[in-house]
Amino acid sequence: SAVISQKPSRDICQRGTSLTIQCQVDSQVTMMFWYRQQPGQSLTLIATANQGSEATYESGFVIDKFPISRPNLTFSTLTVSNMSPEDSSIYLCSTWTRQETQYFGPGTRLLVL
Amino acid sequence: GQQLNQSPQSMFIQEGEDVSMNCTSSSIFNTWLWYKQDPGEGPVLLIALYKAGELTSNGRLTAQFGITRKDSFLNISASIPSDVGIYFCAGLHVDSNYQLIWGAGTKLIIKP
Numbered sequence: 001s002a003v004i005s006q007k008p009s010r011d012i013c014q015r016g017t018s019l020t021i022q023c024q025v026d027s028q029v030t031m032m033f034w035y036r037q038q039p040g041q042s043l044t045l046i047a048t049a050n051q052g053s054e055a056t057y058e059s060g061f062v063i064d065k066f067p068i069s070r071p072n073l074t075f076s077t078l079t080v081s082n083m084s085p086e087d088s089s090i091y092l093c094s095t096w097t098r099q100e101t102q103y104f105g106p107g108t109r110l111l112v113l
Numbered sequence: 114g115q116q117l118n119q120s121p122q123s124m125f126i127q128e129g130e131d132v133s134m135n136c137t138s139s140s141i142f143n144t145w146l147w148y149k150q151d152p153g154e155g156p157v158l159l160i161a162l163y164k165a166g167e168l169t170s171n172g173r174l175t176a177q178f179g180i181t182r183k184d185s186f187l188n189i190s191a192s193i194p195s196d197v198g199i200y201f202c203a204g205l206h207v208d209s210n211y212q213l214i215w216g217a218g219t220k221l222i223i224k225p
Contacts, residue, residue, distance in 0.1 A: 104155035
């Protein structure tokens with residue numbers, strides 16, 4: 001298994017500002033993923049972040065709005081830029097392990113006013 | 114994006130009852146994963162299935178990978194209050210580049 005931590009666990013932000021979410025894994029992993037989960041909904045993949053390459057974004061998500069860093073095999077950040085109330089959501093990072101399973105962090109609950 | 118057909122959407126049950134939920138798809142999957150999510154938390158992996166027909170248990174939970182590779186079910190026996198939460202199925206296609214396809218979730222509510 002993989003133990004994943006995220007910071008911050010929650011935040012309340014003003015519209016127009018940016019927030020950077022950190023994700024730390026307790027082991028080296030190739031693949032890290034960033035998801036968004038809006039209230040009462042399932043998970044939506046934002047992007048895949050592999051170390052040493054640019055993040056791959058899903059349809060509807062762009063790098064200018066959600067820049068991602070992946071400086072090493074245990075860490076990644078997701079920035080939510082120029083926030084609006086529609087960005088209020090839970091943001092989750094996850095990893096795919098060698099045991100062919102996907103584990104999730106505890107999530108970052110974001111409220112934009 | 115694509116989603117799995119997960120049912121039921123919600124369940125109201127009495128403590129001690131058995132629970133069954135399932136996910137179906139029109140396409141074939143190589144892996145099925147079942148997660149539980151509590152309010153304000155990230156999804157927690159319950160059971161992972163990798164072979165058609167595979168039946169796996171984790172305590173009171175049992176899940177099976179359908180023989181056609183297009184469906185999976187999760188059963189919970191003798192439900193208890195801490196089983197309350199949202200259960201998600203997720204599947205992985207053979208050519209998916211490790212991107213899971215998700216069900217919409219089953220919300221389990223236990224009547225007092």
